[in-house]
Amino acid sequence: MTVPTAHLASVGTCLPGEPVDNATLAKLVGIDEQWAEMLIGNISRYFAVDLATGHVRHSLTDIATTAADRALAQAGLDPGDIDCIVMGTATPDQLMPATVNLVADRLGIDNVPTYQLQSGCAGAIQALDVARTLLLARRCATVLVIGGDVCAKHLETDFDPGSRSSAELVNYVLFGDGAGAAVLSTESFGQRIEIRQVLNRLVGLGKKPGQVIDWFGLADRHTDRTVVSEDYKAIEAAVPALASQMFWELLADLGWTPDQVDYLLPPQLSGRMSDRISEGMPAPGARRINVVRTVGNNGNALPFLQLAELTEQWQGPGRAVTVAVESSKWIKSGIALERT
Structure with a gap:
């Protein structure tokens, strides 16, 4: 079969x-x-x-x-x-x-x-x-x-x-x-890009959330607590390391080496952070796909915006690695893509 x-x-x-x-x-x-x-x-x-x-x-x-x-x-x-x-x-x-x-x-x-x-x-x-x-x-x-x-x-x-x-x-x-x-x-058509691997890891055991988005009901709608809050310093400290870990996990799982990665899609927390994270993910010949600087951090839309930019640039065979990190309760995730 x-x-x-x-x-x-x-x-x-x-x-x-x-x-x-x-x-x-x-x-x-x-x-x-x-x-x-x-x-x-x-x-x-x-x-x-x-x-x-x-x-x-x-x-x-x-x-x-x-x-x-x-x-x-x-x-x-x-x-x-x-x-x-x-x-x-x-x-x-x-x-x-x-x-x-x-x-x-x-x-x-x-x-x-x-x-x-x-x-x-x-x-x-x-x-x-x-x-x-x-x-x-x-x-x-x-x-x-x-x-x-x-x-x-x-x-x-x-x-x-x-x-x-x-x-x-x-x-x-x-x-x-x-x-x-x-x-x-399951059929290869359109972009004809194979999803070789997807990894997700919850790594927040015992850690305080880095970001909280509250939801108010009728009983607490008059509360004075902040709806959106985040520990930006904790995010700055943790995300680059988590991104690097996921990058290496994906490569190890597939037997790829950093020099075999043609495109790198780093976590898109902010323009400044994305640049810093990219520096900690060694892929010497990889083209970086960063979009957050002009579109803002729009959460679950960002990987798709990166993938859209990737498909615009990607010509011929090659390999791409996408990494995302969620700071709410600390999740690291990533995707490995290949076009043959």
């Missing part, structure tokens, strides 16, 4: 609205442009919320559906060709119904298994892992994988610029909104 393989056929992405640069943020929320560029390194991001008015312009369902439509179109498939949908997000539109099912409804997909994983930056890799597992187990032949987040809905818009601390303002500079999708199949 032939052993099935999982292939990446296509990638689609969606970024809501127009890019918001640091000069605009300076006017709206009172950040210092020089501080933002030196500390974070992001120069723009996209928001599904109008920060000037607080009006929500796009839901996660909206942008995830658009990204999925684009992935299907690129693969030359109709919604009826999909056997399963897997989605990763940290910011679903509601607790119920699951956003993945709202997207399926918009696409016109019915009578298939759907899965939604609640996770941060590693959620996209976890979703791809679940999809690949289903393909290798012959449970499905074609899977639509979606990742996305709308972080801006957790950010305050009604406050006096200059009244917030740097620890609060960093979230406006760091985060953004977006969605991505990919079609995975």
Whole structure:
């Protein structure tokens, strides 16, 4: 019996609205442009919320559906060709119904298994892992994988610029909104990229969360606790090491050497951090795929945005390694790709 393989056929992405640069943020929320560029390194991001008015312009369902439509179109498939949908997000539109099912409804997909994983930056890799597992187990032949987040809905818009601390303002500079999708199949078509390995490791035993996104119900909606908080110093200290560990784990698992990696997709925490992380992942001839500097940290969308950029640049045979790290409770994950 032939052993099935999982292939990446296509990638689609969606970024809501127009890019918001640091000069605009300076006017709206009172950040210092020089501080933002030196500390974070992001120069723009996209928001599904109008920060000037607080009006929500796009839901996660909206942008995830658009990204999925684009992935299907690129693969030359109709919604009826999909056997399963897997989605990763940290910011679903509601607790119920699951956003993945709202997207399926918009696409016109019915009578298939759907899965939604609640996770941060590693959620996209976890979703791809679940999809690949289903393909290798012959449970499905074609899977639509979606990742996305709308972080801006957790950010305050009604406050006096200059009244917030740097620890609060960093979230406006760091985060953004977006969605991505990919079609995975046991058949080699479209991009014809084989997913050689996917690894996920929870490594947060006994460690404090590096990031918390709170969810308020009716009973605690008037609480004064911060909705989004993170220990940026802990993240700066931990993520480069975790990224390097995952890089070496993937290579060891496949018997690859660093000089055999043609493309490296490092964790996309921020422009500054991504550059630092890349330096700690030795792949001498690899081209780095960094996108966070211009799109912001949009969580589960980022690996898909990187994959979209990768497929634009990737010509001919080669190997690529993608690494993502989630700081909420410390997860390291990665994917190894090969085109022969």
